[in-house]
Amino acid sequence: MPQTPHINRRVLLAARPHGKPVPQDFRLDETPVPEPQDGQVLLRTLYLSLDPYMRNLMNAAGASYAPAVAVGAPMVGGTVNRVVASRHPDFRAGDLVLGNAGWQDYALSDGSGLTPLGDMPRPSLALGALGMTAFTAYVGLLDIGQPQPGETVVVGAATGAVGAVVGQLARLKGARVIGIAGGADKCRLAVEELGYDSCLDRHAPQLAAHLAAVCPNGIDVYFESVGDEVLDAVLPLLNNHARVPVCGIIAHYNDGAPPAGPDHRPALLSTVLQKRIRMQGFVILDHYATRFADFRREMGEWIAAGRVKTREDVVDGLEQAPDAFIGLLEGRNAGKLVVRVAGD
Amino acid sequence: MPQTPHINRRVLLAARPHGKPVPQDFRLDETPVPEPQDGQVLLRTLYLSLDPYMRNLMNAAGASYAPAVAVGAPMVGGTVNRVVASRHPDFRAGDLVLGNAGWQDYALSDGSGLTPLGDMPRPSLALGALGMTAFTAYVGLLDIGQPQPGETVVVGAATGAVGAVVGQLARLKGARVIGIAGGADKCRLAVEELGYDSCLDRHAPQLAAHLAAVCPNGIDVYFESVGDEVLDAVLPLLNNHARVPVCGIIAHYNDGAPPAGPDHRPALLSTVLQKRIRMQGFVILDHYATRFADFRREMGEWIAAGRVKTREDVVDGLEQAPDAFIGLLEGRNAGKLVVRVAGD
Structure with missing residues (x-):
């Protein structure tokens, strides 16, 4: 089922894995799309990043850099989003942003952690070769x-x-x-x-x-x-x-x-x-404040000059995220693994 | 038997240890004191340093920073020496030097690796707190x-x-x-x-x-x-x-x-x-060229001011070196372990 305007599909952590994650450790559910309150924006997810660190956050202990995902909560992850509706002064409906909406179609945000992407022609790169x-x-x-x-x-x-x-x-x-x-x-x-x-x-x-x-x-x-x-x-x-x-x-x-x-x-x-x-x-996470601007500038130049190639492995559909993530841990992907959650 | 002027006692590696060294892995022998040739000095050992790294050099593979000691060869080690006789322009009989004479009473040197110690009042410190x-x-x-x-x-x-x-x-x-x-x-x-x-x-x-x-x-x-x-x-x-x-x-x-x-x-x-x-x-060994002078100056000041204490564990007699070394690997010593090979 594709993304729809009124239903929020979410991939939840159903159970903590023992060893290799299996499909039963995830559960797809549906909830109503939430309403933004004052100071909030509603985000729609276009791309979801899948990364090995997420395996650590499925354990009860979490990791030093982020807490564990609670059982029953949506899996966390970096995302490229469209702002659907905004009651936040810094964002407008239609803005393209880098966020942390997790494994779901929609999410609310108070704006913290959102990075405007302008009119980036290949926004998925914000999760990989420029992210x-x-x-x-x-x-x-x-x-x-x-x-x-x-x-x-x-x-x-x-x-x-x-x-x-x-x-x-x-x-x-x-x-x-x-x-x-x-x-x-x-x-x-x-x-x-x-x-x-x-x-x-x-x-x-x-x-x-x-x-x-x-x-x-x-x-x-x-x-x-x-x-x-x-x-x-x-x-x-x-x-x-x-x-x-x-x-x-x-x-x-x-x-x-x-x-x-x-x-x-x-x-x-x-x-x-x-x-x-x-x-x-x-x-x-420790290095964004000091080095991200340098990276973004240099990498942008290298990609534009054809000196660095941007290899992506794109999987279609949020419901494919668990299988793609299991494959990531098995080394099935080549290049940056992203899920295209919705067309733009 | 103490040091004598005509006999060179040496502690040789008799066998490569399996696991913990045992007394049978060492052998004390006696040879004539060698004669210095042109460009050489004859050194008499006052103090021998015993250090854990020597255990690595008893293995056939040696270590990245020094080759293995050959079976039948004298054990290697840092020493404080008196120059007994010199046919080298830079040294005179009576000079106190830091050297690498190894586990023996006497050794020849071409001067490379010798450091003059002047009239250092406690020369054993050149192996430990100032070495x-x-x-x-x-x-x-x-x-x-x-x-x-x-x-x-x-x-x-x-x-x-x-x-x-x-x-x-x-x-x-x-x-x-x-x-x-x-x-x-x-x-x-x-x-x-x-x-x-x-x-x-x-x-x-x-x-x-x-x-x-x-x-x-x-x-x-x-x-x-x-x-x-x-x-x-x-x-x-x-x-x-x-x-x-x-x-x-x-x-x-x-x-x-x-x-x-x-x-x-x-x-x-x-x-x-x-x-x-x-x-x-x-x-x-990598750091002498860049940092030893700083160390020597600062440490000399700290010791003189009583801010660093120079703890030594002194064992008397070259023939005690094997047992003292075995004890070092068992943690028997406290502070810098040195063998007083001879009085001055």
Whole structure:
């Protein structure tokens, strides 16, 4: 069923997942479209962003940067919205805004957290190549990873929404860029479309040996968003003074408990010590105030000049969001995953 | 048997240890004192430094910063020496120098790596409070840890050669300083002599709960030189944007293989990510060119003013070095462990 003017479809968290989310952890319901009060706007959702961090918010503990989604509440998420009706002085009906309406057709907002998008020709880019995920790549790679010309950069999830931008920015900065991705199709995409010098299939046997072969000068920056066997392959190749921005560990988001041994923590610490590694976690919310304007300007120029490609994976229909999100955690998408909730 | 003018006693690596070193891994032998050739000096050892990094060099793989000691070769180590005879233009008989003569009474040197010590009244300090270990504390805490006034600093090995200085420098910078050490005696020493606000026994039950109780505002800097259950207790208490200089992981130096599970690596990465931790390994050799002069000046002033205490644990006799070193890895010492090889 498509979006309609009087019914608000919402995707609720039906149950906290045990390990991998399943369709039964979500529930689609319908409520009346709410009425804005004084100081509020009514938003209609055009695009919904689906991102791995949402898996953390399905757990009772939530995450350090955001509370858990309550069972029975709509899933949260970044959105591109049209203002349908406004009783807020700063917004008018028809405005295009970036918001956090979550997994639903309509939402009320008091204006906080809304960013006007003007008449952006491809508004979904505000969720990806000009939004959070590319900004994550920008801060993580440039500010923390600091690749130098001629250095080797390895991207753990080469064709994900973040990784696809990391790879392109690393090349743009003059680094050699090696990707790791799930499956031959993604590896081809990484090399042919995104400009990776080489891309290895994460699931192929002997990943460590293949990675060593394509990194003859070692690894200077490892952009970590996977963990697990990808990290196993990377660690022995890190050069002295390598930088490891930690953006995510998607291989572990579905872990219910610490995985079986052996314990790899001592070996990780030993590598950090002996090779003088700087490993640094970051949460992109911290960086908007200081770096978003720089990002928006530079990235806009790079996209306009064709130096960065904006790869999107668009799914049609709010009701497809749970399946698309489950697929995201399995690595089914390539590029930024967005749900087209409604035509404009 | 004490040092004599014509016999060079040496402690050799007899066998590579499996796990904890045992006395049979070392062998004391005697050779004639060598004769310096043109461009060489003959050094007599007064003090030998014993440090945990030596354990890594007993393994066939060595370490990133130094090759393995060959089986049958003298153990390596920093030393304070008198020049006995010189055929080198820059040195004269009688000069006091800092060198790397290793575990033996005498050694030849071509002068490279020798640092004149002038007429230093307590020359053993050149191995500790004015030498490598305190310099390690200085760079690790001040340059990497960067404690701010009012922050909480936790020192994993509070009374070790490095930790004893870390704790004092952290206090000097206005931080609250919590130590962890092995046993009640060391904890008392940490508080009463070294000025820790509190110190917990690493082996006491419920370390994590006790640490939480003495860190009501969380932990901003964790100076890591232990690993294992100390790190387990620290991780949940780290604040957002905490810094973790990684100086060593002494709890794991005797590990022959990765310890049994569960695998704590994913949880460590998750903490690094969610709390935006900067974890950074360092090897002190990298920092002499840029920071040693600053250290030597500042530390000299702090010691002279009584603001930093120079705690030493002195063992008499080269033949005691193996047992003292085995004890070092078990945490038997408090303060900088040095062997007085000979009177001056």
